[in-house]
Amino acid sequence: MSRHIRLVAVATAALAASLLSAPVHAAPGSAVPMGAAAPVGGAPRTGFELSDGARWTTQAEERQFLTAVDRATDRVGVSTIGTTGQGRPVRLVRVGGSRTTTSRILLVCSQHGDEPSGREACLSTVRDLAYAADPGTRRLLSRTTVFVIPTANPDGRAADTRGNADGVDVNRDHIALKTAEGRAVAAVIRDHRPDVIYDLHEYGGTPRFYDKDLLSLWPRNLNTASPVHREARTLSERYVRPAAHDAGFSTGVYGIWTDPVTGEPVKQVAGDGQERILRNAAGIKHSVGLLVETRTDPLTDEERNDEAVNNRRRVTSQLVALHAAFAFTEERRDRIEAATSAARTAGLLDRGPIHLGGADNDPADPAEVIEDPPCGYHLTPEQYADVQDELALHGVRSRPDRHGAYVPLRQSQRALVPLLLDERAAYRLTEGRAVPDC
Template identity: 65%
Template sequence: MPTPARGARPTYRPLALAAVAAVLAVPVATAPSEAVHAPPRTGFESAAGAHWTGAAEERSLLAAVDRHSDRVSVERIGTTKQGRPLRLVRIGGRAPATLTVLLVCGQHGDEPGGREACLTTIRDLGHSTGPRTRAFLSRTEILVLPTANPDGLAAGTRGNSDGMDINRDHIALRTAEARALAAVVRDHEPDVIVDLHEYAATPPYYEKDLYVLWPRNPNTDGRLHEESRLLSEQWVRPAERDAGFSSGHYGIWTDPVTGEPVSQEAGDGQERILRNTAGIKHAVALLAESRTDPLSDAERADPALGRRRRVSTQLAALEGLFRYADERRDRIRAATAGSRAAGFTGRGPVYLGGADNEPAAPDRILADPPCGYRLTADGFAAVGDELALHGVVSRPDGDGVYVSMRQSARKLIPLLLDERATFHLVNGQPDTAC
């Protein structure tokens, strides 16, 4: 695939610059055709990065944007164990041919940089009067889960109020937060899912401003895998470079002299992580991780400087994302539609392990997958709600239930029901009499 022309300007360049300027608390000139109404401001912006946006400030911001713009709507999609709302913001088009992009922000409560970028983006997309922005939103629906872990954010913890890591729960769906997100993915069928996180550096091997990674799970359709890598390598990472930031591949330590990989410390293909679940569920997907550690004595002396830098790196990534979505929308939609349709053909292996850079062991490959799985009545009663949230279709079968593999969720089903799968929900009985 050709690399985007270096001389071309991103569709959202003036809008992104305005957003970054708001975060950095410095003025920037925008083209008249792309004017952005700045108010309301996030709590983070108002404090110039001295503190993160609070829950009440977020609620006020979202309500104000909702009132201001008929292209924005805010709905409550769930409630945490401690009673905090999980909100989904919808911005832009509703037409059948619309490309849908989902941003998931702050799954880990102690990683607020991506959340701030999402709140700023909601405000800017809702308030922009530019014709390019309006045109983009007429053919693109942006879904944003601005605070995916409200209880963790309130406590400053990675996990939710039960101490569970939401980003390890996208198969079992034990948490209210992961269940709400699964319903969004099922009901809206996003074409692109971007998961915004932060990380702690390990100098000198692992210290880029932003790390990114695509779905590594081998059950990801090849077309989606290619698109996800293109999003990373030809749009997001160049956007980081153009904004003056460094980038790399999440989980890969590199030699500080040669730049060559020396080890992999994270970023595997396990299916329960959102970046991988999203690929299995037919979306182009990307993980974006900004660096939390101070980069200089100035940032150590004034933490607000580091916070603003963290948010700016995420905004640059979103700039690349939106440009990608607009320029490759037809190819993206073809890839996601092809992935969904492939489940009905019933061909090809299903992998219970491995990654795109780590072949699955032979005993972790279902080379000739079953026709489906039978569940007892008790087994279905234990997991029926989770199957429904995953969008898996089942039918009555004697005293139990039958789950056919001939559906769009074909490559997900064994991960849920096969006793050999690492994170399976229940032991289904494979049906090999096709």
């Protein structure tokens, strides 16, 4: 890891500790300092910070917090991008965004309502970016717009449930787009075309398989362009995990393919190549995607005896990893933009196979590969009426005609089209008629 990233990791650890008013658990030799300090300049604090980690920030507190940050600086803008089934707003926060910015990073927090630590990290990060006066942060924001969806599943967060108010897992809805929450995320990706999509989650520990403080996983879907896939793995393996390790946290890759002790196959795939999961949808849509999971279960006596200690460890590990993602965005800016730009234009060439299954660790069966893709798919008027909104939210271009609509493959979202419309696709919107001749 470069000297610059090491400094970021140390600074991030210090920042994370400063946000908490009691010592944070970390492994022996941790770089995380003890002690506490209030946020700079009397800036607002989250409910989590005010309670010393004893409880999570309420939605009323989130609204008040974001309003205060928005009013305090012109670096921040807060908008509503959707409304849930129970009438709660899904908010998007923009930080930075001057005319000279070139890079865009999207943070998606708490898609699962019972996984709150990423939301807390996102909220405090919005505040810290907004109020920061140091040259490094100013330089980052002069060239990067940071978009944050602090609570991607407000109804689930209110009920402390994984799914939304209808019991739907939002992180399995990034193809069908049946939920208000999934549609809101899709619209942000379409409208802002983030170079990096960073998805914050938590997981329940399973000793021997899952017992690390922090796990991460990149897009495994085989339709992810090779340069985008390479940058996503770099984000995980050279930035997020090393930074967490340097701060004293144990790390690993999410998804256990073999038993770490016996070597026997386990194939706990964590949805490896499924296009409906956000980290894979991000890759297919030409963004450098990463899923990050922090462990909810306490492992030390201190964490077992005091829930706040465990909560602080969860949030701190998220903060360390998140700030490493900012360092990645800053240090590899040119490589990231080259990768995402090339991927977005490659579909216009209309070449190469498209994969309906498989993953980067599990080759697709021949039946799961369209070796010679059609020119496009034709939809009947009834089909088009049923799916035109979803196609538009995905940023897929279609041509309505008197017989329905034609959806060509020759477009930026080329690989996505068959996943939405081919009769063999697992999570298709509808079964379009393949048009072999252009």
